[in-house]
Amino acid sequence: MTLPALPLLALVSALLIGLSAPAPATAQSDELQEASQLLKQGQPDRALDRVNAYLANRPKDARGRFLKGLILTDQNKSSDAIKVFTELTQDFPELPEPYNNLAVLYASQGQYDKARSALEMAIRTHPSYATAHENLGDIYAKMASQAYDKALQLDRGNTAAQTKLNLIKELFSSSPRPPKAAATKPEPATKVATAAPVTKPAPGPQTPPPAPTTAKAPEPAAKPGPATAPAKPATARNPDEVLKAVNGWAKAWSENDVAGYLAYYAPDFQTPKGEPRTDWVAQRKTRIAKPRKIQVGIESPKVVFGDNNRVTVTFRQHYRSDQLKASSTKTLVMVKTGDKWLIQQEKVGS
Numbered sequence: 001m002t003l004p005a006l007p008l009l010a011l012v013s014a015l016l017i018g019l020s021a022p023a024p025a026t027a028q029s030d031e032l033q034e035a036s037q038l039l040k041q042g043q044p045d046r047a048l049d050r051v052n053a054y055l056a057n058r059p060k061d062a063r064g065r066f067l068k069g070l071i072l073t074d075q076n077k078s079s080d081a082i083k084v085f086t087e088l089t090q091d092f093p094e095l096p097e098p099y100n101n102l103a104v105l106y107a108s109q110g111q112y113d114k115a116r117s118a119l120e121m122a123i124r125t126h127p128s129y130a131t132a133h134e135n136l137g138d139i140y141a142k143m144a145s146q147a148y149d150k151a152l153q154l155d156r157g158n159t160a161a162q163t164k165l166n167l168i169k170e171l172f173s174s175s176p177r178p179p180k181a182a183a184t185k186p187e188p189a190t191k192v193a194t195a196a197p198v199t200k201p202a203p204g205p206q207t208p209p210p211a212p213t214t215a216k217a218p219e220p221a222a223k224p225g226p227a228t229a230p231a232k233p234a235t236a237r238n239p240d241e242v243l244k245a246v247n248g249w250a251k252a253w254s255e256n257d258v259a260g261y262l263a264y265y266a267p268d269f270q271t272p273k274g275e276p277r278t279d280w281v282a283q284r285k286t287r288i289a290k291p292r293k294i295q296v297g298i299e300s301p302k303v304v305f306g307d308n309n310r311v312t313v314t315f316r317q318h319y320r321s322d323q324l325k326a327s328s329t330k331t332l333v334m335v336k337t338g339d340k341w342l343i344q345q346e347k348v349g350s
Contacts, residue, residue: 035071048068065084065088093258093281100132107139124263128340242334265343266344270344299315331345332345
């Protein structure tokens with residue numbers, strides 16, 4: 001006995017728009033909106049032609065590429081869609097949505113290990129990304145159902161496995177869920193879009209109860225270990241919380257963890273030389289991934305709180321790799337985003 005496939009959703013968030021290449025002319029945004037409307041109207045071929053024309057002049061634009069991935073998914077061109085979303089994760093490792101949509105595509109193919117890994121990366125970049133947490137819970141439930149099913153095949157009298165399998169089935173059939181939320185239904189960049197349709201024999205359940213979707217959600221791997229773990233909600237002026245973020249940033253850098261490192265930068269991060277964020281990200285990826293060993297030390301940090309949920313952290317940074325050894329004074333201007341402190345500016349020198 002097997003559990004029906006689980007429907008997984010992907011959000012097209014404003015974050016994706018905020019981190020894409022700048023589009024000063026409103027006509028450019030209109031092009032993508034028109035392509036999105038064509039997709040909503042059931043004309044994916046025309047929508048794809050419009051997006052391809054848009055990307056011909058802006059091949060690195062994240063919004064256009066993301067929409068192209070959705071269109072290819074709608075056309076059941078899973079391998080092409082996987083390629084698009086995979087390249088987005090490489091060029092924009094700080095965005096969780098492409099990882100999430102990759103997971104949906106992998107899940108539709110029964111590749112649950114790959115789906116799990118992709119969702120863990122989405123959560124790692126944005127721990128507050130609720131959709132990824134929910135989808136990860138669905139993946140765990142699906143994998144558990146397969147394991148229980150295998151146990152029953154080997155031992156038909158295993159009543160414990162049968163009971164657990166029944167509980168999972170009941171979890172996903174106790175309350176109604178719309179059978180499929182297509183990418184053509186929501187308004188662009190604000191509501192829900194599916195990255196891949198997953199069939200069910202009957203209208204599926206609504207989102208699982210909180211326990212399976214959040215209790216097992218992994219902590220982001222890039223989070224610092226040595227800093228204090230708050231047992232109660234931290235206040236906006238808690239210096240330990242700020243230093244925890246700084247230590248996590250240095251830890252991810254030391255571990256050559258590009259995605260974890262970039263996740264500590266705010267969507268409106270001001271690049272040091274004013275260069276496009278995509279160029280800065282490409283440069284940082286090369287510099288972090290290239291050395292075999294990196295060690296970043298933080299000495300004598302000073303935390304000064306300002307207005308508007310901002311804080312300035314000044315410290316002595318000690319960098320050592322197999323290629324370079326240097327020490328300098330560094331200042332990070334950080335902003336509170338949700339429950340995280342993210343880097344908005346980064347300055348070297350006094």
